[in-house]
Amino acid sequence: MPLPLTAPRRPCYPSRVSTARRTHGFRESVIRGMSRLAREHRSINLAQGFPNFAAPALLKEAAARAIRDDINQYAITWGAGALREAIARKYERWYGLRADPEREITVTCGATEAMISSLLALVNPGDEVIVFEPFYENYGPDTILADARPVYVPLEPGEPLDLERLAAAFSPRTRAIIVNTPSNPSGRVLTRAELGAIAELCIRYDALAVTDEIYEHIRFEGEHVPIATLPGMRERTVTISGASKTFSVTGWRIGWIVAPAALTDAIRKVHDFLTVGAPAPLQEAIAVGLDELDASFYAGLTAMYLGKRDLLHAALLDAGFRCRAPEGAYYILADFTALAAAAGGAARDDTAFAEWLSREVGVTPVPGSSFYREGGGRSMVRFVFCKTEDILSEAARRLRGLRDVAARTEPREGRPALESGLQR
Numbered sequence: 098m099p100l101p102l103t104a105p106r107r108p109c110y111p112s113r114v115s116t117a118r119r120t121h122g123f124r125e126s127v128i129r130g131m132s133r134l135a136r137e138h139r140s141i142n143l144a145q146g147f148p149n150f151a152a153p154a155l156l157k158e159a160a161a162r163a164i165r166d167d168i169n170q171y172a173i174t175w176g177a178g179a180l181r182e183a184i185a186r187k188y189e190r191w192y193g194l195r196a197d198p199e200r201e202i203t204v205t206c207g208a209t210e211a212m213i214s215s216l217l218a219l220v221n222p223g224d225e226v227i228v229f230e231p232f233y234e235n236y237g238p239d240t241i242l243a244d245a246r247p248v249y250v251p252l253e254p255g256e257p258l259d260l261e262r263l264a265a266a267f268s269p270r271t272r273a274i275i276v277n278t279p280s281n282p283s284g285r286v287l288t289r290a291e292l293g294a295i296a297e298l299c300i301r302y303d304a305l306a307v308t309d310e311i312y313e314h315i316r317f318e319g320e321h322v323p324i325a326t327l328p329g330m331r332e333r334t335v336t337i338s339g340a341s342k343t344f345s346v347t348g349w350r351i352g353w354i355v356a357p358a359a360l361t362d363a364i365r366k367v368h369d370f371l372t373v374g375a376p377a378p379l380q381e382a383i384a385v386g387l388d389e390l391d392a393s394f395y396a397g398l399t400a401m402y403l404g405k406r407d408l409l410h411a412a413l414l415d416a417g418f419r420c421r422a423p424e425g426a427y428y429i430l431a432d433f434t435a436l437a438a439a440a441g442g443a444a445r446d447d448t449a450f451a452e453w454l455s456r457e458v459g460v461t462p463v464p465g466s467s468f469y470r471e472g473g474g475r476s477m478v479r480f481v482f483c484k485t486e487d488i489l490s491e492a493a494r495r496l497r498g499l500r501d502v503a504a505r506t507e508p509r510e511g512r513p514a515l516e517s518g519l520q521r
């Protein structure tokens with residue numbers, strides 16, 4: 098019998114044209130939502146962590162050269178040989194950490210892919226993963242995608258890690274701890290002693306440390322200690338970093354993972370099925386950057402970000418926020434409780450305050466609750482300072498006028514359009 102040409106009038110019930118349950122807890126990235134709001138209000142976007150200034154010329158030339166040389170096809174799935182070798186040289190030079198580029202290094206599409214590939218490869222459904230709170234927005238969805246159960250430990254700006262809370266969070270169910278240092282958004286750079294305490298617990302509970310060291314070179318206090326260099330940790334650490342922040346190339350999507358061979362083997366399989374590989378010509382360019390940019394580049398990076406940090410931090414304090422100068426990374430988490438008089442009803446929570454600040458003051462932060470579990474961060478907003486000085490100075494001027502903003506009449510259309518700060 099021929100099949101009827103018309104579709105059944107009613108869908109079967111329950112409909113299978115629906116979304117997977119694992120996505121139901123995901124919100125749209127609040128940071129991207131705030132960037133949209135910044136565009137709408139012609140406001141300075143201090144929400145999203147991308148630099149608005151140029152990448153090093155050496156890298157750009159190397160990328161252009163790679164394209165001219167027709168490096169256009171898939172690289173080896175776990176990374177172009179030149180880049181894996183440059184990464185190995187870099188870890189040895191900087192930290193005395195030896196890694197075999199053939200068996201222990203994987204190049205990924207940013208630290209973002211590195212983290213989810215690692216969790217999917219190493220964590221079983223139901224395993225517990227310890228996450229510091231406030232946390233980088235992606236770690237929540239990452240643990241959900243890996244079917245893991247996050248267990249939170251506080252790590253607040255300027256506060257030492259509470260080692261008793263940390264010890265209480267570990268148990269035989271703990272599969273891994275995610276360690277982000279320098280940390281977004283707390284700005285903490287974990288000390289050698291704090292990392293030592295984490296290491297001791299990882300060893301005691303036979304757990305993995307999965308680190309996110311993407312801000313390793315944006316640091317104003319303390320030293321950067323890869324936890325993999327601590328005794329007994331090399332064999333249980335997955336070290337993640339990348340080019341996005343160090344070389345101001347967040348759109349290039351080059352990250353990497355250094356992990357013991359057995360772990361790397363599983364991670365590479367997940368990585369291959371997820372993305373096949375990172376952009377081939379850009380891998381060549383990052384290899385050149387890692388090998389050729391010398392100490393003066395890294396010193397310049399720190400000095401540049403220190404100036405930006407101090408500019409924004411002073412402006413926030415003057416405006417009436419309560420905040421600590423971060424030890425590393427390029428974010429300031431600021432408490433706006435003292436600004437309730439200026440903000441009126443908008444001070445009732447972080448989202449209302451962030452929207453008000455964007456609309457009325459012309460500076461757009463991210464609501465603090467994006468970095469906490471339900472109920473946390475309601476009196477906080479987060480600002481980035483990875484912007485050029487003209488943008489930050491204008492943001493500082495606007496913020497300093499915040500206390501008398503209620504009386505201010507400057508029309509929104511009258512604001513200078515600082516286009517380079519308004520992207521995305």
Ligand SMILES: Cc1ncc(COP(=O)(O)O)c(C=O)c1O
Pocket residue numbers: 146206207208209210233277280281309311338339340341347350351352
């Ligand atoms: C802690 C942290 N990890 C990872 C990333 C993203 O890194 P990538 O661009 O290499 O994916 C960010 C970006 O803001 C971040 O703050």
